[in-house]
Amino acid sequence: MSSPARFDRGHTDDLMTFLTASPSPYHAVANAAERLEKAGFRQLSESDAWDSGTGGRFVLRGGALIAWYVPEGAAAHTPFRIIGAHTDSPNLRVKPVxxxxxxxxxxxxxxxYGGTLLNTWLDRDLGLAGRLSLRDGTDRLVNIDRPLLRVPQLAVHLDRSVNTDGLKLDKQRHMQPIWGLGEAREGDLIAFLEEEEGLPQGSVAGWDLMVHSIEPPAYLGRDRELLAGPRMDNLVSVHAGVAALAAVSASGKLDHIPVLAAFDHEENGSQSDTGADGPLLGNVLERSVFSRGGTYEDKARAFAGTICLSSDTGHAVHPNYAERHDPSHHPRANGGPILKVNVNQRYATDGSGRAVFAAACERAGVPWQTFVSNNSMPCGTTIGPITAARHGIQTVDIGVAILSMHSARELCGSDDPFLLANALLSFLEG
Known part of the structure; x- marks a missing residue:
């Protein structure tokens, strides 16, 4: 029996706002935290002792966020239901000099950074965003959301074969953006950012900065049934996970603990203190168990009953390259979330995981599809297999079907974000 949908086109409208406000992983987790605080969650410090109380909590570390809701009556061995996602997207990142x-x-x-489609960054008006680390030990988020930089492409008159032999870009020589005229002066960019932020000269000691397209998300098509925008991989999942966790925390009694794990550095292998291959999620889950008086035995019982939906984007069938897809698996825009399968464990889905996902979609009244790669092409991967192997947690890979993955501007069906959110909420409700 399906339940009434909680999220509709307004969710997609809100996603557009979230994408615009989140040009870096640091902005994405700050915006997610603000939304969770409005839903009654409170931030915990990893260096403080954690109490055994109920309610919503979250921790922030760099570009990662782990949030969870402890319902009334939760025992130390109560299992978790986890939505996994990542906050980073392929882009161009500023060097130390x-x-x-x-x-x-x-x-x-x-x-x-990551496996970006280089040509999609050419001839775009670009802004600059990220994190400034100050000499006083604090961090400052910065977002120059106006035309500041541009990576200019070589004119066709100077590259006559570009339309026949293809565009060839050298990552070192051809991708450095321009931002003015004159001679380069050491310290000029950081001094500019200090001025923009009203900071004293010389106060910035470190930075994690990246460029972003300033073109806002937009509905596309005759009937506005498509959505174009930046960083859909994978802020679509982060945004849907936040919405689902906030909603389930207000829904009443639960027999499990719902969790959102939004990691950084998925696009370059997840091996960092804020990545899925780091200890962050395991530490948080263990401390949640132990803060409620649990033992190692309770943790083992909780993990044995835990399941994770690893939510990331996947490939919609491409109208101009249909032969690149598996002939019997053609995910379509607005066809609902996709179940991602690879028997070589590039995705973590198995048959029992398929049953869990199918049940969640059925309860929510959400259609769903299946994605499998063409056998002749290597398959991508996600945080799913990492989560399964590192924590011994049953994991299912799902997501939204998009075109132009890893482009500076991606494309999905405008219904799919809220269909995903409804499926995630149903999963967290259990």
């Missing part, structure tokens, strides 16, 4: 230039052009030195 950022000020460079050539031939009278002032440029910013960048390093390629």
């Amino acid at each position: 950022p000020d460079t230039g050539s031939q009278g052009w002032r440029q910013v030195a960048v390093e390629i």
